[in-house]
Amino acid sequence: MSMRHRPLIISVIGGGDPPPVALQHAYDVGIELAKRDVVVACGGLGGVMEAVCQGAKSAGGTTIGIMPGDDPNEANDFVDFPICTSFKYARNVIVVKTGRAVIAIDGSYGTMSEIAHALAENIPVIGLETWSFMSNGNKDTSMIVAETPVDAVNKAIAAANTRDQID
Amino acid sequence: MSMRHRPLIISVIGGGDPPPVALQHAYDVGIELAKRDVVVACGGLGGVMEAVCQGAKSAGGTTIGIMPGDDPNEANDFVDFPICTSFKYARNVIVVKTGRAVIAIDGSYGTMSEIAHALAENIPVIGLETWSFMSNGNKDTSMIVAETPVDAVNKAIAAANTRDQID
Amino acid sequence: MSMRHRPLIISVIGGGDPPPVALQHAYDVGIELAKRDVVVACGGLGGVMEAVCQGAKSAGGTTIGIMPGDDPNEANDFVDFPICTSFKYARNVIVVKTGRAVIAIDGSYGTMSEIAHALAENIPVIGLETWSFMSNGNKDTSMIVAETPVDAVNKAIAAANTRDQID
Amino acid sequence: MSMRHRPLIISVIGGGDPPPVALQHAYDVGIELAKRDVVVACGGLGGVMEAVCQGAKSAGGTTIGIMPGDDPNEANDFVDFPICTSFKYARNVIVVKTGRAVIAIDGSYGTMSEIAHALAENIPVIGLETWSFMSNGNKDTSMIVAETPVDAVNKAIAAANTRDQID
Numbered sequence: 266m267s268m269r270h271r272p273l274i275i276s277v278i279g280g281g282d283p284p285p286v287a288l289q290h291a292y293d294v295g296i297e298l299a300k301r302d303v304v305v306a307c308g309g310l311g312g313v314m315e316a317v318c319q320g321a322k323s324a325g326g327t328t329i330g331i332m333p334g335d336d337p338n339e340a341n342d343f344v345d346f347p348i349c350t351s352f353k354y355a356r357n358v359i360v361v362k363t364g365r366a367v368i369a370i371d372g373s374y375g376t377m378s379e380i381a382h383a384l385a386e387n388i389p390v391i392g393l394e395t396w397s398f399m400s401n402g403n404k405d406t407s408m409i410v411a412e413t414p415v416d417a418v419n420k421a422i423a424a425a426n427t428r429d430q431i432d
Numbered sequence: 433m434s435m436r437h438r439p440l441i442i443s444v445i446g447g448g449d450p451p452p453v454a455l456q457h458a459y460d461v462g463i464e465l466a467k468r469d470v471v472v473a474c475g476g477l478g479g480v481m482e483a484v485c486q487g488a489k490s491a492g493g494t495t496i497g498i499m500p501g502d503d504p505n506e507a508n509d510f511v512d513f514p515i516c517t518s519f520k521y522a523r524n525v526i527v528v529k530t531g532r533a534v535i536a537i538d539g540s541y542g543t544m545s546e547i548a549h550a551l552a553e554n555i556p557v558i559g560l561e562t563w564s565f566m567s568n569g570n571k572d573t574s575m576i577v578a579e580t581p582v583d584a585v586n587k588a589i590a591a592a593n594t595r596d597q598i599d
Numbered sequence: 600m601s602m603r604h605r606p607l608i609i610s611v612i613g614g615g616d617p618p619p620v621a622l623q624h625a626y627d628v629g630i631e632l633a634k635r636d637v638v639v640a641c642g643g644l645g646g647v648m649e650a651v652c653q654g655a656k657s658a659g660g661t662t663i664g665i666m667p668g669d670d671p672n673e674a675n676d677f678v679d680f681p682i683c684t685s686f687k688y689a690r691n692v693i694v695v696k697t698g699r700a701v702i703a704i705d706g707s708y709g710t711m712s713e714i715a716h717a718l719a720e721n722i723p724v725i726g727l728e729t730w731s732f733m734s735n736g737n738k739d740t741s742m743i744v745a746e747t748p749v750d751a752v753n754k755a756i757a758a759a760n761t762r763d764q765i766d
Numbered sequence: 767m768s769m770r771h772r773p774l775i776i777s778v779i780g781g782g783d784p785p786p787v788a789l790q791h792a793y794d795v796g797i798e799l800a801k802r803d804v805v806v807a808c809g810g811l812g813g814v815m816e817a818v819c820q821g822a823k824s825a826g827g828t829t830i831g832i833m834p835g836d837d838p839n840e841a842n843d844f845v846d847f848p849i850c851t852s853f854k855y856a857r858n859v860i861v862v863k864t865g866r867a868v869i870a871i872d873g874s875y876g877t878m879s880e881i882a883h884a885l886a887e888n889i890p891v892i893g894l895e896t897w898s899f900m901s902n903g904n905k906d907t908s909m910i911v912a913e914t915p916v917d918a919v920n921k922a923i924a925a926a927n928t929r930d931q932i933d
Contacts, residue, residue, distance in 0.1 A: 271674075271680075274680070340605075345605065346605075347697075352852075355525040358520075358522040358685065359685075363683050371568070375548070380544075382545050396567055400563055438848070498849070504772070514772070515832070517860050518686075518687050518859065518860075526850065526853075529836045688883055707886070708908075715878035715881075719879060732900070733897065735896070
């Protein structure tokens with residue numbers, strides 16, 4: 266365990282072409298994370314990824330974009346630090362591992378893969394109007410459900426803190 | 433498009449600790465793929481991965497294991513060619529991309545991530561008693577549902593052939 | 600091309616167990632990069648990686664560690680933002696792609712792989728008492744040689760700017 | 767250690783646009799590996815990669831291509847099993863890890879990165895008219911030098927066997 270205090274990083278995942286309500290949720294999550302001095306990590310592109318970064322920057326926060334390609338100019342305008350992976354969809358693993366918890370908002374199959382990677386590695390996932398999963402007819406309950414952006418941020422920070430106490 | 437005829441490769445995904453019925457399904461899928469001269473690609477470990485390889489080898493087939501680590505001896509005994517990636521869960525992307533179609537049998541979150549990666553890239557997925565997905569309350573219907581191992585193999589080969597005609 | 604001004608990122612590579620002169624070089628490179636408002640990206644561990652981060656932080660800079668594993672606490676104490684890849688040595692590709700130029704200081708085979716990946720992708724590499732390469736008996740001259748830490752930083756910023764004008 | 771006997775896999779690396787002598791060396795290495803029932807793994811594209819596969823197939827051998835992209839039709843005509851990674855240059859790590867020893871023939875920076883990854887992980891590398899390395903003016907001697915294709919194959923098999931006895 267390091268002596269030095271680093272800022273908490275929470276990953277926010279969601280699709281590039283979401284409905285307006287998801288963009289509003291992502292923006293509000295970004296504001297709320299920045300207010301709590303939490304750094305945002307995301308996939309660095311548009312849609313939910315851009316909205317959460319824009320919200321975070323509007324409240325003075327810091328944003329990291331884990332890019333699928335190798336051009337930092339593909340990052341949305343609100344990414345402070347583009348990490349150029351060139352791993353395409355496999356960069357989704359890095360997105361979820363870089364946060365101490367994950368907030369999932371809406372999303373398509375790329376988001377589903379991120380939720381699955383996080384759950385496979387016991388990284389807490391907080392879902393806000395996103396996927397749910399049935400395994401052979403039984404509902405999977407591993408994802409924590411949030412009702413609002415503030416609720417999602419509260420639950421993500423609580424889950425990250427619990428995880429850090431266990432580690 | 434290459435002039436040379438290569439054998440069709442189909443990926444079979446599923447968990448390491450499945451119920452007995454899933455092992456039987458995987459074994460039967462392996463036999464059926466081998467009978468049609470289809471090469472099996474999988475994640476190379478135990479459970480569904482081992483059962484499909486064992487079925488394939490019992491019918492004279494060929495098997496490829498895309499390993500999470502870097503030790504070929506971690507492959508199950510029925511893998512002919514262990515591919516050592518060292519990418520841990522991110523090797524799941526390679527598992528689904530190496531097949532021209534994917535058959536998912538039972539499975540946990542690792543399998544869910546593979547299904548998601550495949551659907552994200554328009555790789556056909558045939559599900560046999562595996563996950564199903566709801567997006568904001570609506571059932572996702574992108575995965576093709578199979579009723580039996582033979583049905584799964586028929587649908588996977590048909591989907592792979594359709595895909596190759598489009599490419 | 601993005602409208603928004605982001606800080607320039609330069610990657611610094613080098614081994615975990617270098618001689619003292621390399622640690623001093625790395626520390627001085629870190630100070631000099633921070634003075635010019637350049638963000639440092641590195642592999643996040645000890646040796647050259649730690650010394651460059653320590654130098655950068657001593658001058659008020661910002662540091663990113665692209666980690667081989669999935670535990671942010673493996674980062675040295677001077678990393679602000681640990682990016683957890685879980686890709687082991689393959690994370691070296693991400694280290695060099697995240698910078699607009701690369702400064703190589705001393706180093707072992709991991710560093711050699713980073714130099715090679717950078718040169719393969721036309722990312723400029725500035726070498727400070729590091730590897731040199733012979734191809735079938737002819738000296739390879741693709742790497743830019745620097746004499747001092749300040750010279751290395753000058754040449755890296757110039758190469759990054761030239762690259763951005765071409766892109 | 768698995769009970770089951772699997773064929774030995776040796777990786778052959780080298781560039782896509784080599785001089786004619788390197789193509790001849792690669793072709794001869796492929797023949798010699800196939801005669802000894804050794805499976806060839808390579809990067810799956812042209813040049814040295816294609817020549818070694820063509821040699822192996824001419825002698826009844828088996829070939830695996832670890833592809834940088836996601837299209838199996840990018841594999842050269844002599845690849846039996848294309849493994850589609852989509853990881854671009856980072857697939858080089860998988861190429862060297864999949865073989866129990868590596869033969870390097872000629873090559874550019876991609877090959878240099880593969881040699882470096884192999885040496886970093888203590889995977890034996892046999893060089894045939896390829897790169898050599900100087901570290902701060904001292905010649906690096908970790909790579910085993912071969913004089914002819916048959917010599918390279920002899921040394922690679924011996925190194926692979928020694929490695930397997932140690933593991």
